[in-house]
């Protein structure tokens with residue numbers, strides 16, 4: 001994967017081309033059944049994540065891991081500052097909702113539009129970057145745990161959505177349905193504690209998309 005990071009840095013490939021190359025890499029490695037079975041067993045037995053690769057390049061970094069989710073575990077709604085992510089379900093099922101960022105109002109408020117909502121099964125993917133489907137909210141289904149291959153590339157993008165740009169890279173928790181303004185959701189940043197208190201143990205379906213909100217389908 002490292003050569004693709006280098007090519008991205010040198011502007012030889014686009015962010016989306018790198019995401020597709022990473023996915024291709026993943027699919028190639030998945031054909032090594034024993035390798036994957038062992039890693040998956042580690043996550044399931046220990047009920048924890050497995051880190052394949054984490055490296056800090058000085059203000060930029062990459063983490064490639066398997067993300068373990070307990071049955072019903074919710075990853076509350078969030079967007080990201082300067083993160084390219086590629087996620088693919090490896091085991092179990094994940095209910096996911098994705099939104100697209102439309103406009104930055106200020107450091108703590110953004111306008112967003114829903115893009116899609118679905119039950120993800122093995123090999124289904126979520127791709128996000130600074131300018132595409134950067135808000136997501138997902139949860140393992142109640143019946144069994146789920147594991148997701150998770151690749152986060154932070155700090156590599158130069159054209160950033162949030163203005164003024166936050167100092168820290170990564171996840172910013174949100175109330176995505178704070179208000180509806182002209183058919184868009186006004187989403188407001190939350191602290192980690194606020195986000196888990198509000199969304200942490202509740203199904204995403206508790207927050208249906210109102211009829212007056214416009215979906216963004218052409219992303």
Ligand SMILES: [Fe+2]
Nearest residue numbers: 078080085136
């Ligand atoms: Fe995320």
